[in-house]
Amino acid sequence: MLLFLVASGLSLIFGVSRIVNFAHGSFYMLGAYLTATLLERLPDWSARFALAALAASAAVALLGAFVEIGLLRRVYRAPELYQLLLTFGLVLVAGDLVRYVWGTQNRSVPLPRGLAGAVTVLGRPFPAYYLLIVGLGPVIALGLWGLFYRTRWGVLLRAATADREMVSALGVDQRWLFTSVFAFGAWLAGLGGALAAPLVALTPGMDTEIVVEAFVVVVVGGMGSFGGSLLAAILIGLLQSFGILVHERASLVLVFLLMAVALIVRPWGLLGRPVVTTGARVGGAEPWRGPLSPVVGGALLAVLVLAVAAGFLPAFSLVQGTEILALALAAGSLHLLWAYGGMISFGHAAYFGLGAYGAALGLVKAGLPMAAAFALGPGVAAAAAALFALFCVRLTSIYFAMLTLAVAQIAYTVVFQWYGFTGGDNGILSVWPPGRLGAPRWYFLFALGVTAVGVAILFWITQSPLGLALRAIRDNARRAEAVGVDVHRHQWLAFLLAGAVAGLGGALYVFLKGSAFPDYLFVTKSIEPLVMILLGGVGSFLGPMVGAGVFKALDTIVTARLHYWGAVLGAILTLLVVLFPDGLLGAIRRGAR
């Protein structure tokens, strides 16, 4: 039921303003923490829990309104991806805010006094508070229904969901509508958090947990349909409760599997309607059209400079540099899909991570020599990409992004839970290169060579007929199809190649760190290459590489000095989206003109 509250808010916001609000989990979390603090401060009135919950959720709604007015308004015209990244930046800031204000220790909120006991249901004790929540569900659903179908505001909301342009053409002030919807959605999330507070431990990580689940609900139920959210929330709850009886570990995977299946079979969800996206291009790049010799010359020069520099740099810088190279491959391969193919994957970390695991398992479990194990990395990644792409390329834009996220989460969950094979949370350790290659200097040179090859492959693709086909598809898929380009096949191939290069980066990374962990595949790791691309600039081939370097340098400097890297990264991300949609290189270019 609480999931329904949170998910319906998310669904609502998307339905009207087309914003996929990652920060929804943060509203939930803030609702819970504020409730905790209010309860500590308020005197011992009998209704104080209800008071605290309402006050906390109202405060969250207010915060939502501020966020909408201050930040989101500026990016409505921007492509959906940028809005997504903006909300993701907010998630990072909110997470550190909570850590700063409330500390990192777990907190606990006592159950409201009247409801702390148990009620006998079917002969077994059943917590009274749970009954309240379950009972509240239909009440809230009814209340929402009344709101949507019996008030003017509700009418406007539904109209805006159906056809935004028409509504504004009819003279309705869209800005006010959007703000109120966002605030209302935030209120729902905050209320969900407040009600959840007596049930769970309050930790700064609770935002990610709930938002991922809420996403699944929204996708399965239908974006924009709150009836769908209700249905899907119930479905998922049942799946989790029964899944655990069947096979403990299955329940987690089942949920994402459901999301994937829903996206494949019926992308707009059980009760939703097909969404018309703005179709705005999220930035693209054009291939190099000049002569090739200066490119080759420049590349060789760069490699030479770096190789020579390696002789003078201290060990730690070389380790950092190697990491940048590996990340550059991850970012560069994603950039290929994004800027040249118009496909924005939110699960790219899966291929990076699978590359790492492929190499690690090859070395540690199969006892292969490093060369073979290293090659296994991109091999595994490519195989996974080939499989996932079969399904993903059938979808476009936001649905494509959601499905790539879902399959990446499936991969993550499988790696995390397959304790016997992948070592689960422990990861795979002792993945060190043999002999001299283990020294930072030599491994850096090795990585330099491998990265140069990877970048060359990416460059070659942009120049090739495949690249041409991709760009045609990116610019107008229908037209490309009419001319005879097999859209799905080309996209599939691009996805496979990009996955392989990301896997190459993963293999480099795993031998650098000596270990592979499930976190390498997690969604937050998928966001990092997106940030790197933004930092460096979508429009330039080298943007992602530069972005990787800047990102890593920032990470190192900030983490060593401050405790709140998340807030800094989040703030940077938010600023980037709002001020520099073209990234740093783009801004420099514009300044140079």
Added chain:
Amino acid sequence: MTGSLRRAAAGLVLGAAIVDGTSLAASAQGPIRIGDINSYSGTGAAFTAPYRVAVEMALDEVNQKGGVLGRKLEVLFRDDKLRPDEGIKHAQELVLQEKVAFLMGTFSSAVGLAVSDFAFKQKVLFLAAEPLTDALTWQKGHRYVFRVRPNTWEQGRMLAERAAKLPYVKWANIGPDYEYGHKAWEGFWTRLKELKPEVREVSSSFPKLGAGQYVDQINKLIASGPDAVFTSLFGGDWIAFVKQAAPFGLFTGDARKFLVGILLGEPEYIDPLGRDAPQGMLVTGYPWYAIDTPAHKGFVERYGRFVAQKYPSLARYPQQGSLVGYVTAIAMTEAIRKAGTTDTENVIKALEGLRVETPIGGVTFRPSDHQSTMGAWVGLTKFDTQRGVGIMTDWEYVPGEKMLPSDEEVRKLRSGS
């Protein structure tokens, strides 16, 4: 294109130079620097906060007496957020950039294993404080890793030996799904089955660490009809579990089950629950209020004063983390002092077999597996109306050497046979 290529290369080199420029050159006669990696945020924070305080207190005491080998002792603290990849990242930074002499700390068993692996590769001494998996010093043990706290094997056995005297036959297990959770159950169950072969496992759940939501597992557990429950949940997970399970009658009333909780008698895990802490639970813990030796009383008093001065918002009494932090820090100090140098190989030789005087008596680091003989207190929980929190009663201190395997068995475990 060439221009931006050049810019890219320059950026990379510049970035590396900036990063390098922030490193502090460790001079030969400056302070002795030790890197501490620990889980300062997340579920472990309740433990690591007092841990850090105690480490600082130990450093203070040592440095006021002139330090070690005429040099001050300095600890650099890093937060691994319970994630092994963060742990390795900090280990790399501390060893390669900050050039610390030794590594210590960690809380999560997964992070401990990862940092240990790194320490092995880099040949750096790693004095692990709290990660409890027995694999750290056995299956995955090596020359460069030592551990202070009694491991899952030892604590599991202590609990099993007492549980075997009780009439419960049908057992359920719930613990976090990572190295520690699995090993804790293994340690307990193996010994319990040895002592009481008729016991049966009726259900076993391993929810994700930090899941926070256990209603499904609680239902499954109750449905399987156990007499007793073993749990290795801790911190925030334990709090959430108690809150969610209490209305189901798991702890009080007719349907209550007997509970065994590893680590749950520690003040950091039992105090936050206040009145809600389950009573009559068999636990390992730290009854600091009842340990009467002069050494320990002095420790309690000094700790209280130190906290009141430096961290007035924290609890003024030692918790398990405080004891572990203090012992780890002075063990490190004593080892360096005995070795007469900060050279790793010599400090390792000094630490092997070293007996350290701690507030709870002498603790020795066994040469065979580098595990310390620090023991644990086993007892039952009870609510104390005076202090307003749960305390341990009917407790005994079980020294580590009583539970640890012989050198011969250790050799077999470490060689993988």
